[in-house]
Amino acid sequence: MKTFTVELGARSYPIYIGSGLLSRPELYQQHIKSKQVLVLTNETVAALYLEPVVSAFTGYTVATVILPDGEQYKTLEFLNRVFDELLTRKFNRNATLIALGGGVIGDMGGFAAACYQRGIPFIQIPTTLLAQVDSSVGGKTGVNHALGKNMIGAFYQPLCVLADTATLNTLDNRQFSAGLAEVIKYGLIRDIEFFVWLENNMEKLLERDPELLAYVIERSCLNKAQVVADDETESGVRATLNLGHTFGHAIETGCGYGSYLHGEAVAIGTCQAADLSWRLGWLDDNEKDRVIRLLAQARLPITPPELATERFLELMEVDKKNLDGQIRLILLHAIGKATLPVNIDHSTLRMTLENYGKA
Amino acid sequence: MKTFTVELGARSYPIYIGSGLLSRPELYQQHIKSKQVLVLTNETVAALYLEPVVSAFTGYTVATVILPDGEQYKTLEFLNRVFDELLTRKFNRNATLIALGGGVIGDMGGFAAACYQRGIPFIQIPTTLLAQVDSSVGGKTGVNHALGKNMIGAFYQPLCVLADTATLNTLDNRQFSAGLAEVIKYGLIRDIEFFVWLENNMEKLLERDPELLAYVIERSCLNKAQVVADDETESGVRATLNLGHTFGHAIETGCGYGSYLHGEAVAIGTCQAADLSWRLGWLDDNEKDRVIRLLAQARLPITPPELATERFLELMEVDKKNLDGQIRLILLHAIGKATLPVNIDHSTLRMTLENYGKA
Numbered sequence: 041m042k043t044f045t046v047e048l049g050a051r052s053y054p055i056y057i058g059s060g061l062l063s064r065p066e067l068y069q070q071h072i073k074s075k076q077v078l079v080l081t082n083e084t085v086a087a088l089y090l091e092p093v094v095s096a097f098t099g100y101t102v103a104t105v106i107l108p109d110g111e112q113y114k115t116l117e118f119l120n121r122v123f124d125e126l127l128t129r130k131f132n133r134n135a136t137l138i139a140l141g142g143g144v145i146g147d148m149g150g151f152a153a154a155c156y157q158r159g160i161p162f163i164q165i166p167t168t169l170l171a172q173v174d175s176s177v178g179g180k181t182g183v184n185h186a187l188g189k190n191m192i193g194a195f196y197q198p199l200c201v202l203a204d205t206a207t208l209n210t211l212d213n214r215q216f217s218a219g220l221a222e223v224i225k226y227g228l229i230r231d232i233e234f235f236v237w238l239e240n241n242m243e244k245l246l247e248r249d250p251e252l253l254a255y256v257i258e259r260s261c262l263n264k265a266q267v268v269a270d271d272e273t274e275s276g277v278r279a280t281l282n283l284g285h286t287f288g289h290a291i292e293t294g295c296g297y298g299s300y301l302h303g304e305a306v307a308i309g310t311c312q313a314a315d316l317s318w319r320l321g322w323l324d325d326n327e328k329d330r331v332i333r334l335l336a337q338a339r340l341p342i343t344p345p346e347l348a349t350e351r352f353l354e355l356m357e358v359d360k361k362n363l364d365g366q367i368r369l370i371l372l373h374a375i376g377k378a379t380l381p382v383n384i385d386h387s388t389l390r391m392t393l394e395n396y397g398k399a
Numbered sequence: 400m401k402t403f404t405v406e407l408g409a410r411s412y413p414i415y416i417g418s419g420l421l422s423r424p425e426l427y428q429q430h431i432k433s434k435q436v437l438v439l440t441n442e443t444v445a446a447l448y449l450e451p452v453v454s455a456f457t458g459y460t461v462a463t464v465i466l467p468d469g470e471q472y473k474t475l476e477f478l479n480r481v482f483d484e485l486l487t488r489k490f491n492r493n494a495t496l497i498a499l500g501g502g503v504i505g506d507m508g509g510f511a512a513a514c515y516q517r518g519i520p521f522i523q524i525p526t527t528l529l530a531q532v533d534s535s536v537g538g539k540t541g542v543n544h545a546l547g548k549n550m551i552g553a554f555y556q557p558l559c560v561l562a563d564t565a566t567l568n569t570l571d572n573r574q575f576s577a578g579l580a581e582v583i584k585y586g587l588i589r590d591i592e593f594f595v596w597l598e599n600n601m602e603k604l605l606e607r608d609p610e611l612l613a614y615v616i617e618r619s620c621l622n623k624a625q626v627v628a629d630d631e632t633e634s635g636v637r638a639t640l641n642l643g644h645t646f647g648h649a650i651e652t653g654c655g656y657g658s659y660l661h662g663e664a665v666a667i668g669t670c671q672a673a674d675l676s677w678r679l680g681w682l683d684d685n686e687k688d689r690v691i692r693l694l695a696q697a698r699l700p701i702t703p704p705e706l707a708t709e710r711f712l713e714l715m716e717v718d719k720k721n722l723d724g725q726i727r728l729i730l731l732h733a734i735g736k737a738t739l740p741v742n743i744d745h746s747t748l749r750m751t752l753e754n755y756g757k758a
Contacts, residue, residue: 074722116475116479120475120544123544123550123551124544124546127544127546127547127550127717128546130716130717130721130724132719132721132722133719134722154553155514155541155551155552155553156550156551157550157552157719158539158541158552158553158554158632158719159553159554159632180517182514182517185479185482185483185486187483187486187487188486191482191486191515191516192482192514192515193514193516193517194513194514194517194518194553195517195518273517273518357489358486358489360491360492360516360517362489362491363433363491363493365489
């Protein structure tokens with residue numbers, strides 16, 4: 041087992057990474073101070089992993105909330121089911137919420153914990169690659185709104201994160217690849233050595249070799265933790281974690297939440313960001329091709345859906361990075377070197393939207 | 400004009416107190432960094448004060464959300480109307496939310512600002528006595544849930560607060576008295592000199608003498624600020640601000656939000672807390688009578704509604720101060736001296752619920 045500490049002063053917390061950690065509940069139970077525990081999960085994950093988590097809590101009052109599986113349920117309405125259960129069970133503000141699942145469950149669990157009685161303790165047990173490499177670090181929580189992704193939320197840190205790499209064996213290929221989109225992102229924005237490693241090891245990684253997985257998760261968390269430590273509430277460099285995300289969020293919102301997995305939409309968005317960086321003369325042909333090739337090699341979609349350019353632009357105008365009506369994007373100066381948010385001229389952006397990935 | 404600063408390190412902010420301050424928009428506009436402003440208010444306040452606030456923003460993009468007036472609309476559902484408007488107008492995370500109204504609007508506006516894009520700037524313009532003496536300080540924001548009051552929320556501080564005492568002239572007597580319940584509370588929990596002053600000046604205060612009002616608001620804010628500075632997220636002494644509130648919240652939830660004004664329910668709850676303190680031998684007959692007499696003199700209700708004892712207890716079991724199934728209350732050791740949360744024996748509590756205020 042590796043233990044990786046996210047350094048945030050008084051709110052620092054450990055991430056435990058390894059295979060089979062779900063059978064070591066003492067790792068997370070040592071952080072729990074009260075006897076009331078609510079486990080939030082979804083139907084898919086519940087069938088696989090709810091029982092071992094719940095049965096580890098002898099002597100506790102344990103409530104469970106099982107949501108349907110999918111990004112389309114990441115709403116205020118479904119969040120309210122968590123509050124209903126917490127209040128029906130009369131859980132107090134020392135109660136601990138455990139989010140057991142992927143990115144959707146982690147985001148909703150963290151936000152429910154942030155809001156219930158203005159904040160209760162919270163533990164993450166991410167069971168997807170995406171959640172292990174992305175949601176484990178950074179404290180971003182929230183839900184979607186019909187008009188924009190992740191528009192309602194809070195910054196809220198967990199007590200600890202337990203990343204059991206064995207849970208990745210039950211992921212379908214689509215879910216697994218979706219996680220790789222965020223892994224590749226860390227290489228692209230700040231870690232060229234990791235990017236090259238991924239180019240050389242993608243085949244073995246797709247076979248889910250446990251050693252390689254633990255390495256990839258730790259290196260991703262390390263990259264993210266360094267960025268977040270410099271900028272916890274995203275006033276500067278943290279925005280680079282959004283490479284491909286403004287395009288991606290537009291795809292997710294425009295096609296309806298749940299049509300694309302988040303990582304899939306980010307993969308397409310990353311290709312579009314690479315294309316735009318190339319049009320601006322920042323990436324050369326070879327660099328652009330390497331970006332797209334590695335995403336394709338990870339079995340991710342690289343072609344945008346049919347979405348009219350005007351609609352795409354309108355969706356991109358609702359983004360947390362935007363200021364004063366300007367669309368601001370994270371692009372690439374090179375592989376391993378992201379820009380800060382840059383104001384983008386609409387005519388160049390249109391070129392990418394109208395030409396990239398079109399037959 | 401008085402300016403009172405709430406000291407919270409990097410999040411310190413000024414409260415401007417005086418008559419006619421709504422005609423001095425530069426006081427709050429100097430804190431606004433972007434050109435996007437959303438004003439949240441309710442129907443009653445909009446008719447009186449929305450126009451002067453909106454018309455002060457020449458050169459800004461100004462959105463307004465006008466909610467129906469009442470505690471029963473302080474829900475996630477109505478909160479979503481604010482998010483709808485912010486997103487429809489494509490407001491970004493530098494947009495400023497102004498809460499113009501009483502406690503309900505302040506709580507909802509603060510919570511919407513805390514959650515929108517994980518936090519946007521926020522200004523309070525409280526227009527009721529209750530909001531000026533209570534919601535101006537402390538950063539508590541949130542909404543109610545059918546099963547419990549203020550159960551979903553956040554701690555979130557404003558950029559500044561503008562308390563125009565002239566707005567209190569348009570309050571009906573019921574609303575004005577409701578604010579006095581919280582004013583009297585500060586005397587009871589920590590400021591006997593203020594309590595005695597209120598006993599001696601209640602008649603003039605009810606005539607809304609502007610000088611007396613400014614004094615009362617400043618002294619209340621000072622008391623609250625001192626408590627909050629010691630304990631921003633309520634792990635200790637801040638809970639004393641909840642005197643009468645556990646009873647009061649049970650009354651509000653049990654009778655349906657909107658039947659009682661918050662301050663009215665707190666007034667009744669404060670009488671019950673005084674009665675219970677007297678039964679425990681902490682207040683003598685005279686002290687108990689003085690508490691109840693001053694609340695009555697402020698034209699507040701002092702008799703509990705018809706609510707079965709079992710139902711009352713059940714409602715009190717859902718309270719943020721409770722731990723491990725124990726009801727914990729703030730009571731009085733003397734006038735001017737509150738207890739920290741104390742575990743209360745159900746049989747003594749029943750005595751108060753069954754006997755206080757019954758014919």
